[in-house]
Amino acid sequence: MNQSKTTDAVLVSSYLKGEESSLSILITRHKQRIYSFIYSKVFDRDVAEDVFQDTFIKVINSLKRGKYNEEGKFLPWVMRIAHNLVIDHFRKNNRMPKFENNSDFNIFSVLSDNSLNAEKGMIKEQVESDVRRLIEELPEDQKEVLMMRIYKDMSFKEISEQTGVSINTALGRMRYALINLRKVIDKHNIVLTN
Amino acid sequence: MPKMYSKPSRPERVNENLVPKDETIKFLLDYSKALSVIDYQNLKFEALLN
Structure with missing residues (x-):
């Protein structure tokens, strides 16, 4: 398949017909934009990796279950899934807040461990x-x-x-x-x- | 000395060339190959084959 000319819609439909390599082309084509988008929100390589993976698991599940009907709008659809998963990530973190240390303030400078080593x-x-x-x-x-x-x-x-x-x-x-x-x-x- | 209430800017700017790890891509492609959805009387069953 000529990768550069084939549209997303064609790749999606060939993937739905069982052509697994189409998914590889789609991921390769859009991975940088999707991953950068996720990273620009979460600022953590590991979290971005997780959200990226979850995004495409949802994509694969939806495609295989025949739930995808946005012909020709593959990237915006994937971006929306990624966006929703980023929101889910922050919701989860709000329930269990994390403190991020930075160069100005380190939480361990005020928290001491009184137990003996x-x-x-x-x-x-x-x-x-x-x-x-x-x-x-x-x-x-x-x-x-x-x-x-x-x-x-x-x-x-x-x-x-x-x-x-x-x-x-x-x-x-x-x-x-x-x-x-x-x-x-x-x-x-x-x-x-x- | 006035207090600064502004947040420090992120030390690292988002690099436009960020891409996920190769392992992640491989995992997704393998997942896709292993997943099959079976239609049975308007019901959809997911099967993950190893």
Whole structure:
């Protein structure tokens, strides 16, 4: 078939008669205009590729089902299908908006991820286990008060009630517990920072 | 300094020579070859043959 002279209408009718190569000629003839049109709306190569593919799937389905009746207006018909699919694409995206970063503003500059990364998570675990080991070295009465205050989050009133000592004694034991912990940390040059 | 409310222009202009990938075209031609619509008593059935 002489590709350059054959009109779209002739190609469409020969395609409808089963001549698959006619579709290839039609796509080759119009792909650049249709694809550029789609890309000019969506500005994304991958999305444009998808919309282009969906457009021609609709074209093929309609032609094979005998729904095409716009003789001689093949390109405007395909462009209209492409246009409708572009609108569908934006409708879908409006339901689930996407944020596009550009050179002026990057969303990740204001959104921070507060969760620890693997390394910081491991350091945190190590620090916590070091602190637990240090606490184990404290005298029993100081250790008891410190555990109740820090790990069980009890008030000094509750601690005094549970241990049977006055609030001032509990406060004193807590104070000595912290002093002793600091002493051990300084003495052994233990680094407890994340 | 006045605030700028205008949107920055698209960094890339639409290149008139944009074309879809060859794989996409091949997929469409293969799809067309595989698709057959069967007419049966005013009903249309689509069959995709591999």
